[in-house]
Each structure stands twice: as structure tokens, then as C-alpha cells.
Amino acid sequence: MNTRFTLPVAGLASVLAAAALLASCATTPPPCNSPTTKNLSAAIDQVQTELLNGCEAQFDRYYDELLTIAEGDPKPENKRAFSEFLVWSKDQGLLSRRQAERYYNTYFNVKFVALEGDYNNCSHSCPRRDRVYLEMERELNAKERGLLKVSLDNDGYYRANELYQEVELVLEATCTACAAR
Amino acid sequence: MNWNPERIPAAALLACLALASADAALAATVSNKPDGPTIRLFPTTVVEDLRQTSTVAREMETGLQEVIGRLDQQQQLYIDSKCEGAEDDPGCQRMAKQLGATYLEMLAIMEERLPDMEHTVNNTRLSLEKRLRSELGNKMTPWMLQETLLAGAPEGKTAPAPKLRGRSGMRLSERFKQYYQLVSTSGSRSDQSLAVLAADVYLDMEETSLLIARTREEIARATVMEQVNQSFGIVTPEMMEVVGGVKSILFGETGSDIQIAGPPPAQVEQAYTSPLQY
Numbered sequence: 001m002n003t004r005f006t007l008p009v010a011g012l013a014s015v016l017a018a019a020a021l022l023a024s025c026a027t028t029p030p031p032c033n034s035p036t037t038k039n040l041s042a043a044i045d046q047v048q049t050e051l052l053n054g055c056e057a058q059f060d061r062y063y064d065e066l067l068t069i070a071e072g073d074p075k076p077e078n079k080r081a082f083s084e085f086l087v088w089s090k091d092q093g094l095l096s097r098r099q100a101e102r103y104y105n106t107y108f109n110v111k112f113v114a115l116e117g118d119y120n121n122c123s124h125s126c127p128r129r130d131r132v133y134l135e136m137e138r139e140l141n142a143k144e145r146g147l148l149k150v151s152l153d154n155d156g157y158y159r160a161n162e163l164y165q166e167v168e169l170v171l172e173a174t175c176t177a178c179a180a181r
Numbered sequence: 182m183n184w185n186p187e188r189i190p191a192a193a194l195l196a197c198l199a200l201a202s203a204d205a206a207l208a209a210t211v212s213n214k215p216d217g218p219t220i221r222l223f224p225t226t227v228v229e230d231l232r233q234t235s236t237v238a239r240e241m242e243t244g245l246q247e248v249i250g251r252l253d254q255q256q257q258l259y260i261d262s263k264c265e266g267a268e269d270d271p272g273c274q275r276m277a278k279q280l281g282a283t284y285l286e287m288l289a290i291m292e293e294r295l296p297d298m299e300h301t302v303n304n305t306r307l308s309l310e311k312r313l314r315s316e317l318g319n320k321m322t323p324w325m326l327q328e329t330l331l332a333g334a335p336e337g338k339t340a341p342a343p344k345l346r347g348r349s350g351m352r353l354s355e356r357f358k359q360y361y362q363l364v365s366t367s368g369s370r371s372d373q374s375l376a377v378l379a380a381d382v383y384l385d386m387e388e389t390s391l392l393i394a395r396t397r398e399e400i401a402r403a404t405v406m407e408q409v410n411q412s413f414g415i416v417t418p419e420m421m422e423v424v425g426g427v428k429s430i431l432f433g434e435t436g437s438d439i440q441i442a443g444p445p446p447a448q449v450e451q452a453y454t455s456p457l458q459y
Contacts, residue, residue: 079453080453083456087457101457101459104457105458111327115326115327116323116324117323117324118322120318120322121317121319121321121326122314122318124322163327163330163331166330169377169381170330171323172384173313173379173380174313174314174318176384177314177317177383178318180314
């Protein structure tokens with residue numbers, strides 16, 4: 001009598017335990033470990049492995065960590081390493097081409113991604129001038145990191161800095177002229 | 182905005198004198214270019230307006246320079262005679278009156294020249310305004326503007342561009358030199374130089390227009406105040422400030438902008454171009 005009652009309870013308990021175990025397996029996120037080496041090339045290999053193992057949502061963090069590692073050993077070749085990493089990410093479907101371009105050009109190109117736009121300055125840039133300046137300023141910080149601290153491209157960074165100042169000056173004058181219509 | 186009427190003449194003068202160098206350089210930029218600008222920022226009418234402004238500004242500058250020289254001498258004499266703190270001394274009062282009279286002379290020159298200056302500055306400002314709105318405002322996207330500003334500057338070889346804005350405290354002849362340097366390198370980056378120059382001059386003109394208008398409103402009051410001071414033989418701190426300001430504009434005596442050395446130029450090893458690069 002007693003055994004007949006105990007048996008289904010025990011069975012039910014084990015079924016529940018198994019279900020809980022399976023559920024926990026299904027929701028456990030991958031560890032998404034940070035690269036453990038200070039060598040950029042090796043770090044990129046580690047990051048690529050993590051990204052392919054379900055850590056694609058951590059792409060921003062990994063990119064930032066790779067930049068930090070590269071800052072520890074700055075050299076012009078780093079530019080190529082980042083470009084190749086981004087092309088690989090695009091090929092793996094982790095990033096769209098546009099995203100890959102933005103990641104690269106924000107950090108390693110003199111030109112400002114913040115100045116993308118299909119409409120004329122009077123109608124597009126001027127009404128949101130402050131936002132444009134703010135985005136350019138942020139991007140200049142990124143370029144300082146990518147061009148100057150990672151790639152040792154001093155000239156590139158100074159050109160970007162000069163461009164930032166010139167755009168600000170010319171846009172200021174242009175927008176004043178647009179507003180005086 | 183705090184507006185000290187007695188300081189207006191110095192501020193206006195600063196802007197006016199800056200114009201003299203700016204427009205002379207611009208006229209030269211355009212005439213020195215064999216191909217002509219791709220962006221039509223400086224058609225003949227604008228260049229002509231600039232030339233006219235230059236003439237008027239130079240006349241004003243010349244007229245003021247002599248008075249400033251006298252003010253300088255009188256001020257030095259006043260200081261050397263230890264008149265500060267000895268205002269009751271009859272000799273010092275006489276010197277203060279002479280100084281005040283020269284100051285009034287300076288105000289009178291400005292009053293006489295300012296209407297012409299205002300007219301030509303406004304003409305130039307309006308012409309430039311129209312060109313900037315049309316060429317850079319309506320015909321260009323922000324991306325095109327960026328490409329224009331970058332065009333002509335070869336990668337990895339940036340010529341140190343002269344600082345355009347904020348010319349106060351710099352010797353007048355140095356300003357001319359800077360503009361001429363810009364003109365001499367403009368062949369390799371024409372549109373960029375033209376766009377930046379046009380923007381720079383236009384913003385200067387905006388400020389100048391405003392300053393001239395305000396100066397004209399206040400100059401009569403400043404003159405009356407100085408005439409009152411004359412009867413007491415007082416050298417006011419404001420007057421000394423104006424004189425000091427004008428001196429700094431003409432002779433660049435306040436050059437206190439300490440320049441910190443920039444980092445050394447990078448090694449030329451930037452041949453790599455990413456397939457992701459714009």
C-alpha cells in the first residue's frame with residue numbers, strides 16, 4: 001500500500017528533476033570569456049572562437065577589448081588586423097557590410113562616419129548641427145584610439161582633428177548663411 | 182551679454198583690422214589660382230566687395246596707427262612721471278588731459294570711418310552669405326562638404342595650416358604673413374582653402390557688422406563721457422584698457438598664448454588601405 005503510493009511520487013520527482021536539468025542546460029549562456037593573451041593576433045583567434053560559440057551579442061565588448069590589447073602594442077599593421085577581423089565577421093554573418101564599414105571607418109579612417117547623409121546641409125545638417133558636432137566629437141575620440149593609439153598613424157589623426165575643426169567652422173558659417181535666408 | 186561701451190572701439194577695431202588682412206589675402210587667393218575655383222564662392226562681385234572693404238579698412242588702420250603711436254608715447258610719459266596715484270598734481274592733470282584728447286581723436290576717427298566700413302562690410306557679408314548658402318548649403322551634403330575639405334591634402338602629408346580664427350594679440354604684419362602663406366599653398370588644396378577662408382571671413386564679417394552697429398550707437402556716449410573726464414584730467418582704467426587693446430591689435434604686444442609643442446610627426450608607413458575604407 002505504502003509502496004504503491006511512493007513509487008509514482010518518486011517517478012514524478014525524477015521526471016521533474018530531469019526536466020529542470022534540461023531547462024537549465026537550455027538557458028545557460030555561453031561563458032563568453034575575454035581574451036587571455038596580450039598578443040593581438042592570438043586574441044583575435046580567441047575572440048573569433050567565442051563569437052562562433054554563441055557570443056555574437058558581445059561583439060561590441062570584444063571589439064573594445066581587442067582595441068585595448070592593440071593599444072598595448074601599437075603599430076601600423078594593427079589597422080590591417082582589425083580590417084581582416086571585421087571582414088571575417090562580415091563573412092561569418094555576424095555583421096552586415098555596412099556595420100563592418102562603420103566599425104572600421106569610425107576608428108581607422110580620417111573621414112567622419114557622422115557626416116553621412118543624402119540631403120543638403122541647409123535642410124539636413126543645420127537643424128541638427130549640435131548633434132552632428134557631438135557625434136563628430138565622439139568619433140574623434142574613437143579615431144584618437146584607432147589611428148593614434150592603436151596604429152601610430154599620427155598624421156591620420158591630426159588630419160581628422162583638423163577636418164573636425166574645419167567642418168565645424170564651415171558648417172557654422174554655412175548654417176548662419178542658410179538661416180539668414 | 183555684458184556690454185561695456187568704452188571697450189567697444191577696441192573690439193570693433195580688432196574685427197575691422199582683421200578684415201583688412203583677410204580680404205587682401207582672399208583677393209590674392211582667387212587671382213593666384215590658374216584653374217579658378219570649382220566651388221564658386223568668390224565670383225568677381227565678391228572679390229570686388231572684398232577689395233573695397235580692404236581699402237576702407239586700410240584707411241582706418243592708417244588713420245588710427247598714428248594716433249595710437251601718440252597715445253602710446255603719452256601713456257608711457259604718464260607712467261614714467263609716476264602720475265598713477267598722483268592725480269592731483271597739475272603736471273599729471275595736464276598729461277591726463279592730453280592723453281584724453283588723443284583718445285577723443287581716436288574715437289573721432291572711428292566715428293568718421295565707421296559708416297563707410299559698415300557699408301562695405303555689409304555688402305561683402307551679404308555677397309558671401311549668398312554664395313555660402315548656395316554653394317555649400319544647398320548644393321552639398323555633409324559628406325560632400327567633408328570630401329571637399331579633405332580634397333587636395335595628400336594622405337600622410339599635412340601642411341601645417343595657419344590658424345584662422347582668433348587673431349587677437351598677433352602682430353598685424355604676422356596676420357598678413359599667415360594669410361599669404363595660406364595663399365601660397367592654396368594651389369594644392371584650392372577648394373578646401375576657399376571653403377575655409379570663405380567661412381572664416383564670413384563669420385568675421387558677421388561679428389564685425391554687429392560690432393560696428395553697436396559701436397556707432399555707443400561711440401557718441403563714450404565721447405561725451407571722455408569730454409566730462411577731460412574737465413577733471415582723469416585717466417580712467419577703461420580708457421587705458423582701450424588703449425592697451427588697440428596696441429595689442431596693432432603691435433601684438435599681448436601675445437600670451439603659450440604654444441605647447443605637438444608630438445613629432447609619424448613615420449610614413451600608412452600604405453595599407455582596408456577594403457572596408459570609404
